[in-house]
Amino acid sequence: MKISNIVSAAAIFLLLWCMACEENPFDPNKWSTLSHEGFVLKWRVQDSNLEVELKGPSTGWIAVGFAGSYGMHDSNIIIGYVNGSSVSIRDDFGIDSDTHVSDTDLQGGEQNVSGKSGSEDSGVTTIFFTIPLDSGDLYDNALSEGQSYNIVLACAADGADNFASGYTTITNTSIKI
Ligand SMILES: [Ca+2]
Numbered sequence: 001m002k003i004s005n006i007v008s009a010a011a012i013f014l015l016l017w018c019m020a021c022e023e024n025p026f027d028p029n030k031w032s033t034l035s036h037e038g039f040v041l042k043w044r045v046q047d048s049n050l051e052v053e054l055k056g057p058s059t060g061w062i063a064v065g066f067a068g069s070y071g072m073h074d075s076n077i078i079i080g081y082v083n084g085s086s087v088s089i090r091d092d093f094g095i096d097s098d099t100h101v102s103d104t105d106l107q108g109g110e111q112n113v114s115g116k117s118g119s120e121d122s123g124v125t126t127i128f129f130t131i132p133l134d135s136g137d138l139y140d141n142a143l144s145e146g147q148s149y150n151i152v153l154a155c156a157a158d159g160a161d162n163f164a165s166g167y168t169t170i171t172n173t174s175i176k177i
């Protein structure tokens with residue numbers, strides 16, 4: 001066997017090995033992904049937290065809500081928008097199927113989102129954030145790894161860089177944490 005063939009074989013082996021690594025289902029750092037009606041949600045459990053990346057089809061606000069019922073109702077909603085270099089992300093709660101308010105405005109509620117960042121490109125907003133699996137806040141529904149939960153995905157009209165505008169898209173689905 002020529003040296004060049006050995007090098008090629010080694011390169012292919014390494015490539016396949018690396019690809020297999022990325023697909024390792026036991027990798028604790030692995031992200032789960034859901035694509036649903038123009039949204040892409042990625043999440044992973046890290047220690048006692050849930051790390052989340054949400055992409056939504058709007059240059060206005062986008063939101064994901066965890067463990068509610070229909071629409072936004074009773075959902076722990078994390079809503080965010082990007083305006084130039086400014087990223088705003090807020091910890092909300094769905095008080096009915098289409099109304100969300102800041103946890104801070106609810107009695108005993110507090111903001112429990114960390115690691116906030118985001119970007120906007122080609123009509124798509126992306127936000128990153130971390131929430132505790134169980135913040136202890138009445139307005140953040142406790143989550144357990146391995147369980148499935150109803151979620152809500154929503155966004156506002158393009159350019160609605162605020163938390164007050166109504167949604168133009170809202171959809172419910174479910175994920176396994
Ligand atoms: Ca909260």
Ligand SMILES: [Ca+2]
Pocket residue numbers: 076077091092093103139140141
């Ligand atoms: Ca909340």
